[in-house]
Amino acid sequence: MDNNRNIDDLSEVEYENLVKDYETTKISINDLIAKYKLDPSCKKFGFYNAFTRYIKTKLGCPNCGARLYREVFPRKTDRRVVYKCFECTHSDVPYCQCDFCRDVRAKELERHRELLEQEQAEEEKRKQEELLKQAYYRAHLIDYLKDQSNQTEFFSFYDLSLEDQIAISSICSKATLIDNTGVLISFELQPGIKENFFPQTEKFELWLEQAFKNRLISVDPHSKIDAFIFNDGSLKIDLNKVNFKIMIKELYDSENYDENLKKIRTMCFSYPETDSFVNNVKELWHEIGYQEIVYYINYRLKLINPKFEEYIPTLKIERCIRSLFKSGVSIGKIQALIHGAVSSTTSYLPNINENLPHIKNHLIFMIEKKAKELLNDHNRFKNAPRDYRICQSDISYIFFNIFLGMDSDKNPNIINETPCNDEVIRSLLQNKKTRNEDSLDEIQFI
Ligand SMILES: [Zn+2]
Ligand SMILES: [Zn+2]
The missing domain is CATH 1.10.10 (Arc Repressor Mutant, subunit A)
Incomplete structure (x- = not known):
């Protein structure tokens, strides 16, 4: 028998055995050459390169189902080996040129193109809608501004x-x-x-x-x-x-x-001293007073703990405070009540950082309790002096200092101390007349 065969000369069975020995054993190349009686020159360009035939596998072709063939696994490198179908020419490489793979890629490309076109159409539609919306807004805004500038009343x-x-x-x-x-x-x-x-x-x-x-x-x-x-x-x-x-x-x-x-x-105008106007003044006094009190409660709560959320009085507390004003109690006495309610809350609940809702509930309870006491006895509390850390709101200043002429330079606590009743309001309005006359003279000089 010829001792110098090429690998191509091996029979099907011999070839398969050689591949098996090559892939699964550690028999050296020289021993393989000897074992299969091969020409030693077959390793001249690398023994692996002499394997030219594909090996039949048990795997089926994903396209036609026929058996797949593969290349020999190299010993030294982990180069990826190719699987191939000899029926339909499919192989598991990227961009396989078999009919099936070309068809799949063509369909994918088509789908991609359609998606892109669809996206472009949607984008176009969105732009059109946006333009229409802008045009509508502009027209609407112009109408609106026309309406505003046409206001002649x-x-x-x-x-x-x-x-x-x-x-x-x-x-x-x-x-x-x-x-x-x-x-x-x-x-x-x-x-x-x-x-x-x-x-x-x-x-x-x-x-x-x-x-x-x-x-x-x-x-x-x-x-x-x-x-x-x-x-x-x-x-x-x-x-x-x-x-x-x-x-x-x-x-x-x-x-x-x-x-x-x-x-x-x-506010240099002459105001009537009718019952209804006096009533208007009283209502506004109550309203500004009420707002100042709510501001004061929030101010006190924030002093206890800055984490307190904005306190909005419940309807019950609102009624309670408003009824105090209606009964003729001064702002200072209601502030004293709030001050007392806060103090007894903080002494009753010393761990002020622990339970904020609990503190709030207790405070509300104390405000209600003390409000009842004050309603029954207007002298239950002394007027709290004005707290200089709190900035007076502009409407409070215009109403009390300017309109009613309460001179807080002379008496810093006058707004807090003055009870709100018809008699007081009438005398303030009476004084206002004299003040107006003085300042009208002043205006005429300008
Ligand atoms: Zn196939
Ligand atoms: Zn293919």
Whole structure:
């Protein structure tokens, strides 16, 4: 028998045995050459490269199901071996060129193209919708601003309700007005202003909303464009960015502007002493007093623990505090009540950091309890002095100090100490007449 055979000369069975020996044993190449009587020159270009035939496997072709054939596993490297189907020419390489794989890839490409087209169409549609929306918004905004600038109905300051007068007077005293008109520079450019008009900013925003509905306040059409926001198809105004316009005719009378502004700031008008007006004053006193008390409760709670959330009185507590005002109790006595309720809460519950809701509940309980005592006996508490750490709100200042003329320079506790009743109000209004006459003289000199 020929001792110098090529691997190609081996029979099917011999070839399979050689591959088995090569792949699964450690018989050296030289011993394999000897064992299978091969020509030693067959390892000239690497023994592995002499294997040219594929080995039949037990695996089926994924395309046609015929048996797959594979290359011989190399001994030294972990090179990936190729599996091949001789029926349909499929092999497990990327970009196999068999009909089946080409077809699969073509279909995938088509699907990809369709998806891309679909995405492009959707993007196009979205852009169109956005453009339409923008056009709609612009038209809507123009209509809105036209409506605002077409507002020609102006109010006379004196005809406003006392509450609106106090609010407008506060705004005119503290906020910056543009070019001798009633147009306000946006609150954004006057930081801190909006927060001090009312004891609570939310109350000011509620007032603003109402004034807006009543057209006492309108929007200046020259406001910055980003003061207008479209949300859910409707136009919203950014309270901080818009320029508000106060619709008071006295503020658009250029000849008498300075004098009018001064009269508004000093509330220098003659008010009737009728029962109904005295009643209006009383109600506003109660309202401002009530808001100051709620502010005071929050202030005290924050002193106990800054983590306390904003306290909003329950209806029961609100009624309770308001009924104290109605019974003629002064602000100072109600503050003393709150002070007492807070003190007994903190001494009763010394671990003030532990259970905030518990503290709040106890405080509410104490406020109710002490309010009943104060209702039964107005002398149950002494007036608490004004707490200088608390900044007086603008409406409180305009109402008590300017409108009612309570001179807190002479007596710092006058607002806290004065009980709210008809007699007191009448005498304050009486004094106001004299003060007005003095300041009118003063105005005429300007
Ligand atoms: Zn196949
Ligand atoms: Zn293929």
